[in-house]
Amino acid sequence: MAIERDARLREAQSWGDFHRFVIDAPAVGREARPGQFVMVRVSDGTAPLLRRPLGIHDADGNGFELFFKVAGRGTEILSQKKVGDRLDVLGPLGRGFTIPAPAEGTAVWLVGGGRGIAPLFFLARRLAEAKARPVVFYGGRTSADIPIRGRFERAGIELICSTDDGSFGFAGLVTALVSRELDKSRPAIVYACGPDPMMKALAAITARHGVPAEFSLESVMGCGIGACWGCVHRIRGAGGDDWVKICEEGPVFPGERILWP
Ligand SMILES: Cc1cc2nc3c(=O)[nH]c(=O)nc-3n(C[C@H](O)[C@H](O)[C@H](O)COP(=O)(O)OP(=O)(O)OC[C@H]3O[C@@H](n4cnc5c(N)ncnc54)[C@H](O)[C@@H]3O)c2cc1C
Ligand code: FES
Incomplete structure (x- = not known):
């Protein structure tokens, strides 16, 4: 774990309320494992006083990435940072996802709802590097809630999308999509991150099918x-x-x- 008080925002991308930041912070980037998070200080003043937790969306020796949705004051302030701005980050923190060993050839499914997709890109990349066969299920209310689907495609990771309103991909909840696919095949493990009701429903589905699952x-x-x-x-x-x-x-x-x- 490191405190990087002089981390720098190198690149920023936005889709409405969703934002992706690339941050120069080598000490955090080098140590990061999929599923871990950082605590970000969003303001130099006292409001908000507390750091905000955000999952590590990707990482390498230069630093790490965030993918977040504006939820309130802290994430709103963070979203207004400009390329070159200084950031104060503490991390990597917590215990992340388990990568199966041996991973080679192992079918693994990753299920992300809305901003919950954030840690799953890093996980999918690491699983692919370990020669597992990751399939990502990415769900949102509408097509605007699944803005980073192109990232997975560009990284060569198999992706299946769902939207509640049917505006992109499978029409319905991502849990219904996963349930349908589990009737046809069975991965070694399911990893999930998203809203509590989604994860609770997915926990019941994976348990019913006897498939191990990890939830963030x-x-x-x-x-x-x-x-x-x-x-x-x-x-x-x-x-x-x-x-x-x-x-x-x-x-x-x-x-x-x-x-x-
Ligand atoms: C380990 C971890 C990893 C996270 N990773 C990501 C991520 O990668 N991307 C992302 O967009 N968000 C992530 N979050 C959620 C993020 O931390 C909150 O959205 C953020 O702290 C809200 O701060 P705020 O000041 O903008 O909103 P606030 O004004 O503090 O709160 C706005 C609303 O959001 C609710 N809220 C605040 N914190 C949380 C929380 N942790 N979970 C659920 N509801 C909350 C509040 O009760 C309130 O209703 C993560 C949370 C945790 C614990
Ligand atoms: S956030 Fe303080 S004990 Fe976990």
């Missing part, structure tokens, strides 16, 4: 490093159910350990 949970986070207890979630452990800090023990958990609200 979200919570409001005060510190990101285990100090504030602001991010607890009820998790099933060997010694019984317990409240655990998502920022330290997660954000990624196996489906069978999560007690959905």
Whole structure:
């Protein structure tokens, strides 16, 4: 884990409320693993005081990328940063997704809803590098909610899209799409990130099909490093159910350990 107070915004791209940032921050980029996150300080002043958690969308030796949707004041301020602006980031944090070993030839499915697609690009790239066979299911309410589908295609990663209103790809929920595909074939593992109702439904579907799954949970986070207890979630452990800090023990958990609200 590193604090990079002099990280720089190298490239920025926007689609309405969605933004992709490429950030020069070598210490974070070098260490990052898929599913980990960073805490970003969005303002030099006191409002908002707390850093905001954002998943690592991609990373290499030069730095890392973010893909985020404006949700409130903090992400709004972040979205207004300009190329060349300084950023203060803490990371990489948390425990990410498990890459199967051996990965070669293994069919793996990645399911992202809306901004939940963010960590799955990095994961898909790493899985492809490990010679697994990733298929990405990318769902949104409308075609405007799935703006980075071209990135997966350009990276040569198989992609199946869905929209609730049928404006692009499969018409319906991404969970219905995955459920339909699970009736035809079976991956070694399903990875997911998205809104809680999507992940809860997907947990039930994968459990019914007997397919292992990992889910990246979200919570409001005060510190990101285990100090504030602001991010607890009820998790099933060997010694019984317990409240655990998502920022330290997660954000990624196996489906069978999560007690959905
Ligand atoms: C580990 C982790 C990784 C994340 N990765 C991404 C990402 O890659 N891209 C992305 O767009 N977002 C991501 N988020 C969500 C992001 O952190 C929140 O949208 C952001 O903190 C909101 O801050 P804000 O100041 O803009 O909004 P605020 O004004 O703080 O809140 C606006 C609204 O969003 C709700 N909210 C705030 N934080 C969260 C949260 N963590 N989960 C759910 N609802 C929240 C608030 O209750 C409120 O209703 C991630 C969250 C976590 C915990
Ligand atoms: S965010 Fe502070 S303990 Fe997890």
